[in-house]
Amino acid sequence: MVNGLRVAVIIGSTRQGRAGGAIGQWFTAHARRRDDVEVAVLDLVDFAFPARYPDEPTPAMRRFAAAVERAEAFVVVTPEYNRSFPASLKQAIDAAYDEWHAKPVGFVSYGLHSYGTCAVEALRGVFAELHTVTVRDVVGIDLLVDAERRTESQARAATALLDQLVWWGMALREARARRPYVT
Template sequence: MSENNQLRLVVVIGSVRKGRFGPVAAEWLASRARLRPDFDVDVIDLATAWLPDVMSADPEAVKPQAVQDLAPWLAAADAFIVVTPEYNQSYPASLKNAIDWYDEEWHAKPVAFLSYGGASSGLGAVGHLRQVFTEFHAVPVRETVSFHDYRECFGSDGCPVAVEAYDEAARRMLDRLGWWARALRRARAQEPFETP
């Protein structure tokens, strides 16, 4: 696949807590995606994006510089993978804040999820995120990668202990994400996506 036909994939690390596991999981998944010829991968860490948490009620208000700086990266994406823990039965406030700062950047693009947590594997957070991204006219992908009791799932090398099983889960998710990304990119090129 030629470079200009590659899909721009943005991996978003949703947690900003100290000692978080998100960067380890995100880098592992990004490394899987980088092995494929169909993806050009960027990783965005919300802990270094410095998005403000106070928004104006005026939709015409000028957005803060940090929001403007991140916007082109999201707008250029053909697909997203959101890496999220589960905090108190849902996803981190930092992730909701980041999603809410943008609108058209999410439209008609697929979103997949890598989640991690305790007994729930972070799937409660994913369930909530599917609803949120649907509201932004994004297309949540059914296939996910999730880590149950995640601290026991990864070795000191930053890779899953049961690497074959998780590699297969990642492959299935990336295959589906690629399918949707190609289909939606063609659709956006043929007819720009507009909301009422």
């Protein structure tokens, strides 16, 4: 495809020893095999967000917001911590606002027993407030079973997620080109 959908894969955990880096790399490799997407990785370990929200955005906040602006769709790779998503991810999400509008978001989640489903459900509400469209299908990974390998079922789930993301992303790209999104 000449103009593949610009998809940002956001790796949301910054903990030492996290599984998110490897899971994000697996998903990114899967996505890059497609000819209808252009993938960029936004790994939150590469952003030095401030401990407190400042009066003026920091360079890291501006760099993240600019990357969100460039992207036309997102896949958030998130763990489930305490039935929700990590604070590092919320901090990054809050570094942008208008830049998220009228773009689709998909999720790759992981956790123990739950596949990270509570984190995804919490994020759906956050992204609704940012005027995004969240896609239905997710990739869920149970770290007790699938810690070191990705299964064929997960690959099929990743394909379904990307198919939905591309459909919404292209539809919203065309809509934004015809008429600016208003809040």
